Amino acid sequence: MKKGTKLILNAGFIMALLTACNPQIKKDLTVSGLDPQNFVTEDGSTSLFTIKNTNGMEVCITNFGGRIVSVMVPNKNGTLVDVVHGFDSISDYISKPSDFGAAIGRYANRINKGIIVIDGDTIQLPTNNFGHCLHGGPQGWQYQIYEGKQLNDTTLTMTMHSPDGDQKFPGAVTATVTYTLTNDNALDICYDATTDKKTVINMTNHSYFNLSGNPAKSITDHILYVNADNYTPVDSTYMTTGEIATVKNTPMDFTTPKPIGQDINNFDFIQLKNGNGYDHNWVLNTNGDIKQLAAKLTSPESGISLEVYTNEPGIQVYSGNFLDGTLSGKKGIVYNQRTAICLETQHYPDTPNKPSWPTAFLEPEQTYHSECIFKFTVEK
Incomplete structure (x- = not known):
């Protein structure tokens, strides 16, 4: 939440x-x-x-x-x-x-x-x-x-x-x-x-994933790949600034797979401070091609991997920063901070007010269509 x-x-x-x-x-x-x-x-x-x-x-x-x-x-x-x-x-x-x-x-x-x-x-x-x-x-x-x-x-x-x-x-x-x-x-x-x-x-x-199979365990050890060279920075209210920025040489770079926790607490990087961790939209390189891998998440503990495919231009990665132990879920298990991660395929945040971004307007003669595939595999 x-x-x-x-x-x-x-x-x-x-x-x-x-x-x-x-x-x-x-x-x-x-x-x-x-x-x-x-x-x-x-x-x-x-x-x-x-x-x-x-x-x-x-x-x-x-x-x-x-x-x-x-x-x-x-x-x-x-x-x-x-x-x-x-x-x-x-x-x-x-x-x-x-x-x-x-x-x-x-x-x-x-x-x-x-x-x-x-x-x-x-x-x-x-x-x-x-x-x-x-x-x-x-x-x-x-x-x-x-x-x-x-x-x-x-x-x-x-x-x-x-x-x-x-x-x-x-x-x-x-x-x-x-x-x-x-x-x-x-x-x-x-x-x-x-x-x-x-x-x-x-x-x-808006599924909250924990691929270890243990919802009490942190997902900071999960390995994440995001097929995106750019992301949309946010201000301190989590609102996109309108900029599209490179991930290169920043903690936002997941073009080479790495543990989620590797840089997540680097609050010297203002975007991680603004998001209290990862809570940002990545600009996918896939150009709407659902056959191209958009993101991949792997739990070293369980061996479970989740591949994400989509026709959407962006994906919001939210690392459960505001889970705080006040919610108990299935089987009474307490959901503490960063015990789950969301991979939300989408148009960029505040697109209606950013005319240069892929449009989110829908006319009466049109049909909106979006698709997301969550594919699960096992790496032994």
Whole structure:
């Protein structure tokens, strides 16, 4: 959870979602140990969905925020381990504000002072992070209910019907997130959206990864590669300055794989001080080619590697700097600082106010499409 994030939920909405689980529904536990009953509210508005492949890999997703709750992958010993942070129940997701695993919308990352200008009209969005609009505002899609539909054992869709004026964003938007688990242990996430009025959109997945399989362990030993020669610097409020800067000869250089912790505390480098570690967007060299590797993360302990592929121009690397031990997740494990890392494929932060950057505007005659592939492998 990033510092300064606030959650404001309608009291009636909270009461409805916190209603006791329906006692008539009884299902077996998932491979990850989750009880699907704990994700079902009395009104039936939320559920836990499970997709699996032929290798035994399992991904559990709730339609509350389109959140990935667990990802079970084999380690170098062939043992299935869970590699993402999350909670055991829907009540925890409601009562413990976080972005864990969420399908973020309408606009992932920050918009400067919550202001966008569309065809000469200035629109003031709600602000919820250092005076900026973060992840779609205080009631962004991660705190709303998607319409979930299981297509088959390996494929799930989540649909969001967002009305005109949702968090002050213009246009009625219909967005669909499709999760497909392939037999080569890749989770392919596709985002598609249309609008009836010109708007901005920038979706991503906000999973917190710990590839060791031990969520209490720091990820500073994980080896990270990012296929990017440049990044977008930020000020002390985490807002992009508009500059695109080289990573060469700086702690931001991951063009040669290195441990996340190697330079993370070098606060003499102002960008690491501003981010309290890594919380920056990298400008990918991939030019939208999803076949090119955008980033790779490896846990030396488990041997698990995560390869990231995307058609997006950027990737936000957030090293869990503001996890502070106040949240206990699945199995009651405390989430301390830097026990997870996020790899959020995206358009750059505040793109609507930076005309020279790849556009995030969506017209009524257009279809937004974004794709991210998280592919898991094992290095023995």
